[in-house]
Amino acid sequence: MILIEQAKKIFQTKNGPVTAVSDINLSVQEGEIFGMIGYSGAGKSTLIRMLNGLETPTEGSVTVAGRAVSKIKGGELRKARQEIGMIFQHFNLLWSRTVRGNIAFPLEIAGVSKEERDKRVNELIELVGLDGRGDSYPSQLSGGQKQRVGIARALANNPKVLLCDEATSALDPQTTDSILELLVDINQRLGLTIVLITHEMHVIRKICHRVAVMEAGKIVELGPVLDVFRRPEQPITKRFVQQVTEPDESKETIQHLLEAHPNGKIVKLTFVGVSAEQPVITELIRQFDVAVNILQGKISQTQNGAYGTLYVHLTGDTSEVNKAVAFLDAQQVDSEVGAYD
Amino acid sequence: MTEQWFPNVDWEKMWEATVQTLYMTSISVIITFILGILLGLLLFLTSKGQLWENKAVYGVTAIIVNVFRSIPFIILIVLLIPFTKAVVGTIIGENAALPALIIGAAPFYARMVEIALREIDKGVIEAARAMGASTGTIIRKVLLPESMPALVSGITVTAIALVGYTAMAGVIGAGGLGNLAYLDGFQRSRNDVTMMATIIILIIVFIIQFIGDTATRKLDKR
Numbered sequence: 001m002i003l004i005e006q007a008k009k010i011f012q013t014k015n016g017p018v019t020a021v022s023d024i025n026l027s028v029q030e031g032e033i034f035g036m037i038g039y040s041g042a043g044k045s046t047l048i049r050m051l052n053g054l055e056t057p058t059e060g061s062v063t064v065a066g067r068a069v070s071k072i073k074g075g076e077l078r079k080a081r082q083e084i085g086m087i088f089q090h091f092n093l094l095w096s097r098t099v100r101g102n103i104a105f106p107l108e109i110a111g112v113s114k115e116e117r118d119k120r121v122n123e124l125i126e127l128v129g130l131d132g133r134g135d136s137y138p139s140q141l142s143g144g145q146k147q148r149v150g151i152a153r154a155l156a157n158n159p160k161v162l163l164c165d166e167a168t169s170a171l172d173p174q175t176t177d178s179i180l181e182l183l184v185d186i187n188q189r190l191g192l193t194i195v196l197i198t199h200e201m202h203v204i205r206k207i208c209h210r211v212a213v214m215e216a217g218k219i220v221e222l223g224p225v226l227d228v229f230r231r232p233e234q235p236i237t238k239r240f241v242q243q244v245t246e247p248d249e250s251k252e253t254i255q256h257l258l259e260a261h262p263n264g265k266i267v268k269l270t271f272v273g274v275s276a277e278q279p280v281i282t283e284l285i286r287q288f289d290v291a292v293n294i295l296q297g298k299i300s301q302t303q304n305g306a307y308g309t310l311y312v313h314l315t316g317d318t319s320e321v322n323k324a325v326a327f328l329d330a331q332q333v334d335s336e337v338g339a340y341d
Numbered sequence: 342m343t344e345q346w347f348p349n350v351d352w353e354k355m356w357e358a359t360v361q362t363l364y365m366t367s368i369s370v371i372i373t374f375i376l377g378i379l380l381g382l383l384l385f386l387t388s389k390g391q392l393w394e395n396k397a398v399y400g401v402t403a404i405i406v407n408v409f410r411s412i413p414f415i416i417l418i419v420l421l422i423p424f425t426k427a428v429v430g431t432i433i434g435e436n437a438a439l440p441a442l443i444i445g446a447a448p449f450y451a452r453m454v455e456i457a458l459r460e461i462d463k464g465v466i467e468a469a470r471a472m473g474a475s476t477g478t479i480i481r482k483v484l485l486p487e488s489m490p491a492l493v494s495g496i497t498v499t500a501i502a503l504v505g506y507t508a509m510a511g512v513i514g515a516g517g518l519g520n521l522a523y524l525d526g527f528q529r530s531r532n533d534v535t536m537m538a539t540i541i542i543l544i545i546v547f548i549i550q551f552i553g554d555t556a557t558r559k560l561d562k563r
Contacts, residue, residue, distance in 0.1 A: 052471050054467065054470060054471060075475075077473075078473035078474070078475060079473065080473075081470075081471060081472060081473035082472065082473040084471075086468070086471040086472075088464055088467075088468060090462075090464055092462065092464040092465045092467065092468035093465070093468075094465060094483065094486065094487060095487065095562055095563045096486040096487050096489065096560075096562060097486070105469075105472065105482065106472040106473075108478075108482070109469075109472050109473055109474045109478055110473070137562040138562075139562060139563050153472075157472075163471075
């Protein structure tokens with residue numbers, strides 16, 4: 001659905017040329033929810049804007065839904081953009097138009113007749129759950145409702161791809177979740193391909209199938225969300241993964257426990273997919289003569305399955321503890337002892 | 342009571358002058374509104390980072406606007422006499438005042454239009470582009486509606502300034518309340534005529550302000 005080859009973007013500024021993104025090679029499948037994560041300035045905004053031609057790559061090519069977005073211009077580009085919906089961090093609604101007027105705007109651009117516009121607007125209002133708010137102005141809506149209008153507007157012309165530019169970054173956690181659920185629902189119901197950029201790992205975990213981690217204009221890590229969660233390779237990816245798996249206080253807690261219990265071992269268990277549902281700890285206690293103290297743990301759901309970490313403190317006879325660790329290694333849980341013993 | 346306070350006022354002449362002032366003001370406001378928006382759009386669209394970014398066009402337009410905005414109105418009328426004669430055919434009467442009124446006010450209003458357009462959230466323009474809108478559509482359906490309250494409050498200020506300009510134009514033969522106040526009031530030392538002309542001008546200004554404020558409030562849904 002989307003193919004980016006050798007894309008590079010250089011901005012000319014007063015202080016000389018600045019490379020925003022480079023060496024980008026990426027393909028996104030039809031029906032996929034693809035996430036790009038990075039801190040501000042990593043180049044993700046530039047990259048997502050290349051997908052609908054708001055930015056043109058200095059080198060390389062961008063193809064979306066069979067059209068070479070990076071090459072076409074004028075009327076052809078405008079036509080292509082009607083097949084690519086976009087939603088924004090600050091919603092970017094027209095305050096001078098009602099909810100209905102805002103949703104009808106892209107239909108007016110596409111030259112849809114008044115009658116059909118009204119019909120389509122009604123469908124969309126229902127789809128995004130804004131029944132009864134059609135005649136309100138954006139200033140009368142909450143942030144979450146504004147983003148729903150943004151989504152309805154982006155879907156008006158039945159696009160093949162939906163681009164989300166930090167779509168939940170201005171929303172509170174609860175509203176973020178409801179918007180994310182709406183996106184997943186749309187993805188499943190309409191088979192729509194979604195590309196989103198964010199700096200919140202929570203968003204990636206919750207809805208993305210695959211993720212690309214960006215740093216200094218390059219993609220430094222790319223893969224299925226669960227794999228990236230399990231084995232983050234780059235330091236930046238590890239930091240992002242920690243956002244959702246390890247609360248800040250866990251390190252302190254472990255430090256404290258290590259001081260309180262100098263004997264034994266502290267083991268970090270990582271559960272991925274199926275193994276997250278197995279009674280590993282029960283087996284451990286039954287088979288070995290060790291005391292297991294659960295220090296901290298968390299299980300998160302991702303689009304491809306569950307993912308979790310558990311910190312346990314094992315005490316007992318040294319040889320028994322070693323056997324217990326060997327057992328854990330043999331299970332489908334990855335255990336890591338090194339850092340904490 | 343009017344006999345006692347305004348013994349020298351010829352009401353028929355006063356009414357005629359009021360109509361002339363209203364005529365000059367309304368025609369010049371309408372044309373200034375259109376011309377100012379066109380010039381303001383040109384200034385905005387050719388400025389840095391906008392859709393038609395063009396240093397040369399922006400520079401030339403900005404200079405023309407600044408020059409005409411800076412010439413004192415009374416001097417502008419005199420400078421424009423040959424132009425007025427060529428366009429209108431005469432330099433006396435209400436129509437003769439129009440070229441100077443418009444050329445004096447349109448650049449002033451164009452700057453206000455440019456400022457109003459700059460106030461529009463850049464993200465909204467980007468959203469319209471992302472939807473595949475052409476520049477024409479963006480102008481008609483985004484730029485103008487989104488800046489309308491500021492455009493209306495700007496034309497209100499300009500219209501009030503234009504009422505003042507018509508009075509000045511009146512002194513050198515354009516008719517209207519300024520003309521009456523000067524010839525009938527000042528030159529014949531009839532202060533009551535000057536006073537009455539002033540009162541009527543004030544009423545016109547208040548009405549313009551009221552209409553402008555009401556319209557701005559109605560239009561602004563933010």
